[in-house]
Amino acid sequence: MDNSEGIVFNIQRYSIDDGPGVRTTVFVKGCPLTCLWCSNPESQNPMPEVSYRYTSCKRCGTCVDACPVHAISLTHDGVHIDRKLCTSCGSCIESCLYEALAMSGKKMTVDEVFKVACKDKDYFEVSGGGLTVSGGEILAQPDFVAELFRRCRDEGIHTCADTSGCGEKAAMEKILTYSDLIYFDIKHMDSDKHQLYCGGPNDRILDNLKLVVNSGVPIVIRVPLIPGYNNSDENIAHISQTIVEFNKDIPVNILPYHRYGANKYRMLDMVYPLDNVVSLTEDELKRARQIIESYGLNCEISV
Numbered sequence: 001m002d003n004s005e006g007i008v009f010n011i012q013r014y015s016i017d018d019g020p021g022v023r024t025t026v027f028v029k030g031c032p033l034t035c036l037w038c039s040n041p042e043s044q045n046p047m048p049e050v051s052y053r054y055t056s057c058k059r060c061g062t063c064v065d066a067c068p069v070h071a072i073s074l075t076h077d078g079v080h081i082d083r084k085l086c087t088s089c090g091s092c093i094e095s096c097l098y099e100a101l102a103m104s105g106k107k108m109t110v111d112e113v114f115k116v117a118c119k120d121k122d123y124f125e126v127s128g129g130g131l132t133v134s135g136g137e138i139l140a141q142p143d144f145v146a147e148l149f150r151r152c153r154d155e156g157i158h159t160c161a162d163t164s165g166c167g168e169k170a171a172m173e174k175i176l177t178y179s180d181l182i183y184f185d186i187k188h189m190d191s192d193k194h195q196l197y198c199g200g201p202n203d204r205i206l207d208n209l210k211l212v213v214n215s216g217v218p219i220v221i222r223v224p225l226i227p228g229y230n231n232s233d234e235n236i237a238h239i240s241q242t243i244v245e246f247n248k249d250i251p252v253n254i255l256p257y258h259r260y261g262a263n264k265y266r267m268l269d270m271v272y273p274l275d276n277v278v279s280l281t282e283d284e285l286k287r288a289r290q291i292i293e294s295y296g297l298n299c300e301i302s303v
């Protein structure tokens with residue numbers, strides 16, 4: 001039994017959007033990027049952190065007294081957590097009777113996560129599904145992810161790695177060894193804009209993309225399309241051209257911008273950076289797909 005540990009912030013069973021068939025999706029915590037449109041802001045910090053649900057809080061002050069390092073104060077606006085002082089001990093969460101506080105992320109062993117995956121093995125077999133690990137960024141926890149995938153493989157469970165591609169080459173190689181499918185995001189071909197919008201350049205990402213394509217492991221390219229940030233015809237064409245140069249049979253998925261994660265920012269004392277951005281219209285999405293298809297690529301728009 002291997003007990004390598006990872007930091008996990010969510011495990012979602014019966015998922016149908018994270019690979020073929022019915023899947024269990026494990027979300028690991030920690031990401032080197034900070035994409036402005038990130039729908040999982042709780043995934044960015046690699047360590048467990050307290051989230052606060054303003055609407056559930058009764059302003060009772062119990063958590064203030066429970067905190068051993070005096071990181072919590074009660075303000076006219078609800079509870080304020082000094083995140084520099086907070087040690088993520090969890091005492092405040094235990095003290096709150098109204099479930100206004102929760103810990104986002106916890107250490108889990110490979111064995112613990114593997115047991116969760118095995119619960120749905122029958123569904124995987126019937127539907128052609130399996131286990132997906134997403135993030136956060138999986139390349140930040142390569143030993144944990146690779147060992148989890150190795151265990152799944154031995155058990156006949158299909159493995160899918162969902163990655164931004166931002167990480168060490170060695171990490172990608174390690175995970176590739178036990179991956180049946182890679183979901184690989186490409187956001188911007190202009191490295192300066194990638195730096196501006198995502199918090200890092202795209203050079204390592206493109207290097208890892210090449211590595212994955214050359215490995216022969218099946219890959220799906222996913223393009224989150226964010227109005228005003230990366231949906232220019234020029235960027236979509238550049239992405240398409242890059243993919244075609246690798247292999248025109250690589251499928252492409254457009255992931256339309258949504259605001260599902262916007263409410264989570266406040267729970268972590270973060271500011272949602274794209275407050276004024278509205279969703280793309282059907283015509284705009286269709287136009288993006290047409291550009292991609294004009295390069296001979298097979299493109300789908302995810303819902």
Ligand code: SF4
Pocket residue numbers: 056057058059060061062063064079095096097098099100101
């Ligand atoms: S204990 Fe819970 S309900 Fe009371 S102030 Fe703290 S967060 Fe709010």
Ligand code: SF4
Pocket residue numbers: 050066067068069070071072081085086087088089090091092093
């Ligand atoms: S997790 Fe611990 S240290 Fe952090 S605010 Fe709560 S009680 Fe204080």
